[in-house]
Amino acid sequence: MARNLEFAKGHGTGNDFILYSDPDGSDPLTLEQVQLIADRHRGIGADGVIRAVRTESLPNGAAVLDEDPDAEWFMDYLNSDGSVAEMCGNGIRVFVHYLVERGLADLPDGGTLAVGTRAGVKDVQRSTGGYRVDLGSWRLSGDEPLVSAPGLDVARPSLGIDVGNPHVVAALAGEDELDRIALSAPPALDPPIADGANVEFVVPEDPLVRDGVARIRMRVHERGSGETLSCGTGVAAAALATRHWAGPGAPHQWRVEVPGGVLGVRMFPTQDGEHVALSGPAVIVARGEFVFE
Numbered sequence: 001m002a003r004n005l006e007f008a009k010g011h012g013t014g015n016d017f018i019l020y021s022d023p024d025g026s027d028p029l030t031l032e033q034v035q036l037i038a039d040r041h042r043g044i045g046a047d048g049v050i051r052a053v054r055t056e057s058l059p060n061g062a063a064v065l066d067e068d069p070d071a072e073w074f075m076d077y078l079n080s081d082g083s084v085a086e087m088c089g090n091g092i093r094v095f096v097h098y099l100v101e102r103g104l105a106d107l108p109d110g111g112t113l114a115v116g117t118r119a120g121v122k123d124v125q126r127s128t129g130g131y132r133v134d135l136g137s138w139r140l141s142g143d144e145p146l147v148s149a150p151g152l153d154v155a156r157p158s159l160g161i162d163v164g165n166p167h168v169v170a171a172l173a174g175e176d177e178l179d180r181i182a183l184s185a186p187p188a189l190d191p192p193i194a195d196g197a198n199v200e201f202v203v204p205e206d207p208l209v210r211d212g213v214a215r216i217r218m219r220v221h222e223r224g225s226g227e228t229l230s231c232g233t234g235v236a237a238a239a240l241a242t243r244h245w246a247g248p249g250a251p252h253q254w255r256v257e258v259p260g261g262v263l264g265v266r267m268f269p270t271q272d273g274e275h276v277a278l279s280g281p282a283v284i285v286a287r288g289e290f291v292f293e
């Protein structure tokens, strides 16, 4: 049956999303519809599809509101292949920008909005030139697979980092290697990770630290989406892994360059352990109506 879907298209450093609102939670897309709308040839094209649902309308909404009664909106994030993801660091900034632009949330400069996600409630602050999201606490996942990809002579060791969703980060020898690896297929992980993982490749800049800020370059293959121009949670994981390798004394302020732009990462102490925050832009570039035949 034909139906129309009012959508917006946005991106954060080139990580692009289709967004739509479904306040009462009555209009989830099917797997096939998500795959079609995210298809770059037959649909609009996007790395992920985001549904804005009022938290109170969700079956598990009470638990989210227990965590934070201010989390009026929930970000229901799906990868372009229709798989479910716990969190999206670029997506959540674009999500908040979408809510603000549509008048669904009021957020003055400097103000903070609590957003429900499958990885818990996240605080997103509006600032000049973009948004800053507190991704919360992070942990070493314990996964340390060898990572291989076309363009790498030998498999590389990696470090598993969970920032709400799973990542493995591998360091490369230099810029040439980073530019050379082919990421059109998922990098092979040995041993594999049952639920899959986003895989980041990083190279430190020379010198690593300038004016108290550590700087790295990164490319990513995202679980459920393929190579993307940017991955916000991946950027945070890459900074955390590189700081881990750098040892004590490494800065807590990071600048991460991805093919789609530059993002900022900061690690800071809180009462419930160290948190990691991500800062960057969010843009809405189009609005339209998609017709599902």
Ligand SMILES: N[C@@H](CCC[C@H](N)C(=O)O)C(=O)O
Binding pocket: 015, 047, 048, 079, 084, 085, 086, 087, 088, 089, 090, 091, 165, 166, 198, 222, 223, 224, 225, 230, 231, 232, 233, 234
């Ligand atoms: N692009 C996102 C991450 C999206 C989810 C990821 N592909 C997963 O499956 O965990 C980001 O900006 O963090």
